[in-house]
Each structure stands twice: as structure tokens, then as C-alpha cells.
Amino acid sequence: MSRTPIIAGNWKLHMNPEQTTEFVDAVKDKLPDPSKVESLICAPAVDLDALRKAAKGSNLHIGAENCYFEDEGAYTGETSPKVLKEMGMDYVIIGHSERRGYFHETDEDINKKAKAIFANGLKPIICCGESLETREANKQEDWVVGQIKAALDGLTAEQVSNLVIAYEPIWAIGTGKTASSDQAEEMCKTIRETVKDLYNEETAENVRIQYGGSVKPANVKELMSKPDIDGGLVGGASLKPESYLELVNYQD
Numbered sequence: 001m002s003r004t005p006i007i008a009g010n011w012k013l014h015m016n017p018e019q020t021t022e023f024v025d026a027v028k029d030k031l032p033d034p035s036k037v038e039s040l041i042c043a044p045a046v047d048l049d050a051l052r053k054a055a056k057g058s059n060l061h062i063g064a065e066n067c068y069f070e071d072e073g074a075y076t077g078e079t080s081p082k083v084l085k086e087m088g089m090d091y092v093i094i095g096h097s098e099r100r101g102y103f104h105e106t107d108e109d110i111n112k113k114a115k116a117i118f119a120n121g122l123k124p125i126i127c128c129g130e131s132l133e134t135r136e137a138n139k140q141e142d143w144v145v146g147q148i149k150a151a152l153d154g155l156t157a158e159q160v161s162n163l164v165i166a167y168e169p170i171w172a173i174g175t176g177k178t179a180s181s182d183q184a185e186e187m188c189k190t191i192r193e194t195v196k197d198l199y200n201e202e203t204a205e206n207v208r209i210q211y212g213g214s215v216k217p218a219n220v221k222e223l224m225s226k227p228d229i230d231g232g233l234v235g236g237a238s239l240k241p242e243s244y245l246e247l248v249n250y251q252d
């Protein structure tokens with residue numbers, strides 16, 4: 001088993017093209033060897049052209065924060081996965097709790113998006129995670145297993161081997177309240193077992209699972225030491241070059 005760790009910044013609704021170029025110029029020569037850690041930035045759609053240009057020739061992987069499940073048509077305001085591929089993106093985040101919550105994205109939408117992303121030769125980062133209410137009722141496992149089953153419905157074992165799942169408990173996002181490394185590991189392990197039940201052992205060993213929710217330089221090492229945590233999906237702490245570099249270089 002050799003899963004390459006993947007540390008991804010999710011910039012959410014921050015940064016403009018100029019700031020994007022400045023950020024990438026500041027980090028691109030200081031990234032880890034991509035065979036040791038994959039460094040990724042997922043940026044707002046309006047910054048992706050700047051991201052691609054600035055990251056060209058570097059070890060920085062690039063991605064979008066969302067896309068639609070159709071390649072083209074009368075869908076005002078949406079982002080085409082086909083064009084994201086043409087623009088040189090590697091990954092697309094789907095199913096983030098902010099998209100589920102504020103923009104009413106359903107499990108069915110997320111599943112359609114995953115299929116459209118694969119159809120265009122991109123890789124999805126599929127987010128899942130429970131609310132505080134669900135955690136307090138001790139129903140987080142059922143909740144997250146349900147989200148994973150719905151998101152992966154109809155995907156092949158090969159596709160699942162190549163995608164990334166991000167476990168992001170909603171109560172830990174942007175709150176400074178990180179899940180403990182044991183809580184994070186427990187759920188990432190449950191997700192891997194779910195993939196094993198749905199597919200097979202090999203697929204479960206291949207799929208990379210990130211933890212997200214107040215990941216920062218001070219806790220990244222501890223989280224990454226857990227056997228089922230293969231990466232981080234980082235919001236706030238990915239916005240400054242110094243902090244991002246500390247995260248991706250956590251092995252140093």
C-alpha cells in the first residue's frame with residue numbers, strides 16, 4: 001500500500017487573480033517532491049486562469065471548488081467540467097458542506113457531478129461530514145456512510161481508486177475546533193471500510209481520504225500520523241503562502 005499524501009487548499013470565496021499569481025509565485029519553488037506529498041490548490045472559478053498560468057511547470061496541482069454536471073447548455077452561471085479540463089485543472093471539489101447547505105446541493109447532484117468529472121478526465125474530491133447535531137446524537141457514522149454510498153453510486157472500482165474523499169465535520173469547519181486526531185481517524189477508517197464493503201480491499205487501500213476542519217500547521221503532523229488519514233483539505237490556513245508551505249512540508 002502506498003498512498004501519496006495530498007494536502008489541498010480550498011480557498012472558498014477568497015483571492016483574486018492578482019493575489020493568486022502572487023501566492024503561487026511565493027510557493028512554487030518550495031513545494032515538496034510530488035512523489036512524497038501532492039500539493040494542491042483549489043481556487044474560485046474566476047481565478048483559475050491565473051492559477052494555471054502561475055503554476056505552469058511547477059509541482060503545484062490545481063483544481064476548482066465546484067462544477068456542474070453538464071458540459072454545456074442553458075445553465076446560467078454554472079461552470080463546465082469540460083472547460084475545467086481544457087483549462088488544465090486536475091481536481092474538482094464536490095459536495096462541500098457549504099455547497100450542500102447554502103446552495104442546496106443534494107447527494108444526487110454530487111453523484112452526477114462525480115460522473116461528469118470522470119467523464120472529462122478530472123478527479124473529484126468528494127466531501128462528506130456531519131453536523132454538530134448529528135454528532136451529538138452519535139449518528140455520524142450512519143450519516144457519513146449514507147453520503148458516501150450516494151456519492152459513489154454507479155462509479156467503478158477503478159474510478160473510486162482514483163478519487164479523493166474529504167471527511168469534514170461541519171462543526172470543525174472555520175471554528176478553530178479541530179476534531180481530535182482520534183475522532184478524525186475513526187471516521188476516515190469508517191469511510192475506508194465502507195469503500196471496502198462497496199467495492200473490495202484493493203480499492204479501499206487505494207482511495208485517499210483527507211480530513212478537513214481547522215487544519216493548521218500546529219496540528220497537521222498529528223493528523224497525518226494516523227493510518228487512515230491521507231491528507232488535509234484546508235480552508236483558512238491555506239490562504240497565506242507561509243502557512244500553506246508549512247502544511248505541505250509537514251514531513252520536514
Ligand SMILES: O=C(CO)COP(=O)(O)O
Pocket residue numbers: 010096168172173174175176212213214215233234235236237
Ligand atoms: O471547509 C474546509 C476546507 O474545505 C475547512 O475550512 P477551515 O480549514 O477554514 O476550517
